[in-house]
Amino acid sequence: MRLTNLFLAGAAVLLLCSCKGHSSGATSAAGGNTITGAAGNVATITVGAGPNATPAINALYTSVTVCAPGSTTNCQKIDNVQVDTGTSGLRILASVLSPVLAAALPLTVDGNNNTIVECAQYADGYAWGPVVTADMTISGEKALSLPVQVIGSSAFPTAPTPCAGTGPALDTIQTFGANGTIGVSVFAQDCGSACALTLDPSINPGFYYACSSAADCTVTTVPVATLPLTGATGPRQVSNPVIYFATDNNGVIVELPTIAATGSGTISGALVFGVDTQTNNTSNTADSVLTLNATTGGVETTLLTSPVVAYEKSFFDTGSNGLYFSYTGITVCTTTLTQYYCPASTLSYNSTVESSSATLISIPFSVGNAQTLLSASATSVAFNNLAGPTTLAGRFTWGLPFFLGRNVYSVIEGKTTSLAIGPYLSF
Numbered sequence: 354m355r356l357t358n359l360f361l362a363g364a365a366v367l368l369l370c371s372c373k374g375h376s377s378g379a380t381s382a383a384g385g386n387t388i389t390g391a392a393g394n395v396a397t398i399t400v401g402a403g404p405n406a407t408p409a410i411n412a413l414y415t416s417v418t419v420c421a422p423g424s425t426t427n428c429q430k431i432d433n434v435q436v437d438t439g440t441s442g443l444r445i446l447a448s449v450l451s452p453v454l455a456a457a458l459p460l461t462v463d464g465n466n467n468t469i470v471e472c473a474q475y476a477d478g479y480a481w482g483p484v485v486t487a488d489m490t491i492s493g494e495k496a497l498s499l500p501v502q503v504i505g506s507s508a509f510p511t512a513p514t515p516c517a518g519t520g521p522a523l524d525t526i527q528t529f530g531a532n533g534t535i536g537v538s539v540f541a542q543d544c545g546s547a548c549a550l551t552l553d554p555s556i557n558p559g560f561y562y563a564c565s566s567a568a569d570c571t572v573t574t575v576p577v578a579t580l581p582l583t584g585a586t587g588p589r590q591v592s593n594p595v596i597y598f599a600t601d602n603n604g605v606i607v608e609l610p611t612i613a614a615t616g617s618g619t620i621s622g623a624l625v626f627g628v629d630t631q632t633n634n635t636s637n638t639a640d641s642v643l644t645l646n647a648t649t650g651g652v653e654t655t656l657l658t659s660p661v662v663a664y665e666k667s668f669f670d671t672g673s674n675g676l677y678f679s680y681t682g683i684t685v686c687t688t689t690l691t692q693y694y695c696p697a698s699t700l701s702y703n704s705t706v707e708s709s710s711a712t713l714i715s716i717p718f719s720v721g722n723a724q725t726l727l728s729a730s731a732t733s734v735a736f737n738n739l740a741g742p743t744t745l746a747g748r749f750t751w752g753l754p755f756f757l758g759r760n761v762y763s764v765i766e767g768k769t770t771s772l773a774i775g776p777y778l779s780f
Contacts (some may be wrong), residue, residue: 392633393493394601394626400609400735400753401619404433404526408734410727411674411753413437413609415624417535419445420488421457422498429454433532436624438607438763439670440536442543442591443489444473444502447482448525449532458485461500461588467563469575469588470509471502472516473543474558476745478523480504481512484561484575489594491535494626496597500578500589504529513570515559534672535594537605537624539650539765539776542577542590549577549590561590593765601627603768604775606634607671611758614699614719616726616733628762629770636762636772640779644708647766650776654716654749656680657703664749667706669761669778673752676718676740685742686723693723693741708777718754 396415403409413436420428429451447455461469461484473480482504489496505524512522523529536543544560551557552572563573578589578596596602609622627634643652654667656678664678675693686695700720705713721738737757743750755761764775772779 392625392631394631394634396492396494396624396626398436398607398609398622398624399619400617400622402734403530404532405530409530409674410734411736411739412530412734413607413671413753413756414531415491415535417443417533418490419443419450419454419501420490421454422459422486422488424457424488427454427457431532435531435534435672436607437534437536437670437672438538438605438761439668439672440534440543441538441540441593442502442536443487443496443499443533443594444480444482444504444536444591445533446524446526446529447503447506450503455503458487458501458503460485463563463573463588465563465565467565467573468509469573470562470564470570471560471591472512472519472562473502473504474516474519474560475523476520478520478528479512479516480523480529481509481516482506482524483509483564484588484591489597491594491624492626494595494598494601496594499594499597500591502591504533509564509567509570511567513562515572516562537593537595537763539604539645539763539778540593541596541765541767542592544575544590545577549574595626596765598626601630601634602765603630603770604628604762604764606760606762607756608760609757612735612737614721614738615729617735618730618732620735628764629772636770636779637760638772640760640762640772641712641714642708642773643706643712643714643778643780644710644773645776645778646709647776652709653707654678654751655705655707656749657705664747666745666747667749667751669751669755669763671753671756673750674739675750675752676720676754677743677750677752678740678748679742679744683720683740683742690723690727693739694720695722695724696720697722699738716751716755 416432469484487501561575562570564570578592606625654664656662686693719738720740737754762779766776768775
């Protein structure tokens with residue numbers, strides 16, 4: 354299944370699509386550094402079946418521990434949290450929180466004591482729920498007093514019409530496809546200045562609402578998290594948890610192994626926190642550096658096979674379970690798989706991506722027959738050649754298949770490493 358979400362980050366528009374693991378060591382992956390053994394800045398990530406009865410496809414999960422602010426006892430480990438490099442922020446479904454922990458997570462309120470509730474707007478629906486404050490731990494990293502969205506809270510059961518009008522509600526494990534998401538994109542906030550500075554609907558996408566009651570909510574502005582975070586008061590936007598870490602706070606590395614073209618069962622990799630902050634996350638000087646657009650986080654992809662097509666709105670996103678782009682001549686699947694391509698035989702393509710600094714990087718990829726791939730084995734959940742069409746003009750989403758077999762460094766806006774200043778990717 355595909356979970357595609359649309360967020361603004363630092364006034365940027367990001368297209369996303371759609372964990373089991375444990376907070377300890379990690380396995381190795383092709384390219385770049387090889388992470389071995391336990392490390393406090395390394396979390397295990399898993400491409401696995403997920404929490405639903407129907408196995409997820411190309412869904413990347415991990416585990417996080419959520420605590421009441423300042424508590425070391427009122428805590429809960431939450432598995433099957435989707436790792437999403439296309440959004441920023443921790444989001445947890447209300448239904449997976451224990452009643453004791455849920456009651457201890459303070460609601461975020463504005464100066465008029467209105468509760469801040471967020472409408473996370475996805476391409477195929479919306480997630481509505483209040484912003485609370487929590488402490489989060491993943492592996493040995495801690496994010497204290499982190500703004501977190503609780504999706505599907507019974508205290509705010511009905512989304513306002515502008516939010517609900519964006520599609521169906523994604524407020525259950527079945528519809529959301531995970532117990533939550535941990536967004537670790539190249540942006541510090543999930544919306545940024547667009548939601549912080551103005552109520553102008555042509556700029557503010559209407560993510561945040563001030564609610565005097567469950568039935569009385571109006572679009573509002575919410576400040577971004579300012580550094581240093583210690584001692585910060587008042588409402589803050591749901592933020593990339595990495596910026597709250599003490600030291601490993603400038604980005605992440607996603608490391609996943611190479612798999613066969615026919616697919617694979619559950620695979621494990623590493624989510625490494627920080628770049629050039631420890632000996633296990635040093636930059637690989639042989640990698641290509643892809644500077645991302647500071648406003649959109651995107652690049653331009655050009656498909657070189659005739660006919661040549663340029664996709665000026667391209668993004669890299671572990672939350673998307675396939676490569677999504679529209680291209681004439683590739684057969685779309687029928688019946689229940691119309692979101693995928695089904696060519697008669699596997700197709701190979703050459704492409705280039707162009708960074709904001711005009712650097713060109715070549716990326717070859719393949720498109721397999723989704724019907725064949727998904728029916729070949731009941732246990733296969735990871736595929737490196739799953740692709741499908743999109744109705745969004747100029748869009749190319751480099752989803753999870755891109756990350757398989759690579760170490761992908763993702764550096765947050767304004768953060769510095771030995772190679773460059775974020776936002777950038779290297780691989």
